[in-house]
Amino acid sequence: MGGGNLPLAEVNPTRSELLELKRKIEFSQVGYDLLKKKRDALMLELFAAIKKAKDAREELDREYEIALEKIAVAQATDGIAKLKSSAFARTDTPDIIVEKQNIMGIEVPHISTVSVRKKLYERGYGIGNTSSRIDEASYHYEIVVEKIIIAAEFEAIIKRILTEIERTKRRVNALEHRIIPQLIETQQKIQTRLNEQERENIFVIKKIKKCMRGS
Secondary structure, eight states: OOOOOOOGGGSOOSHHHHHHHHHHHHHHHHHHHHHHHHHHHHHHHHHHHHHHHHHHHHHHHHHHHHHHHHHHHHHHHHOHHHHHHHHHTOOOOOEEEEEEEEETTEEEEEEEEEEOOOOGGGSSSOGGGSOHHHHHHHHHHHHHHHHHHHHHHHHHHHHHHHHHHHHHHHHHHHIIIIIHHHHHHHHHHHHHHHHHHHHHHHHHHHHHHHHHHHO
16 A cells, blocks of 8 residues: 655556555555554554553452462461472472464464462472472462463563554555645646646647648
């Protein structure tokens, strides 16, 4: 959907060129309308993603507050040394399956599986060497990690959508303020030139007829 404002000397002022310019203008206007619709649809997707990200952040904040309370209780009753020992025993990493989903032609990450929560015997520390307070703190921090991963997914989606919105806006603006006006201006110049040529031809024909009658 290109086309620039070429000097008339570089454009053949012909009927066929006029028709070609008309085709380019119609094509550009169709592209402009489609891009505007895409931009508007992307804005709706962005608002939806922002809402989900806000909800995920609020859930994360709530779970983090609970986890802080649980670990404070565990530290007060079991001591910092026991707490650190239990923490260092955790060597596993979260199981995350990230897939791709398509939003208006954009590939964005989609976390289909998050497996952070572990059973007591899977946490790496001896069950008999820890208290229920440490178990509770560990459980709630596992939830916090899950919420962080979910929140990160929505933030990544928002960044991708914002990038595509900016790219689409640039294309819309280029068509609206540069490409289409330049094509229309060139079309008008060719039409004016063709009208002038037609008047000149009519004048020449009249002059020839007059000369023929005089002879």
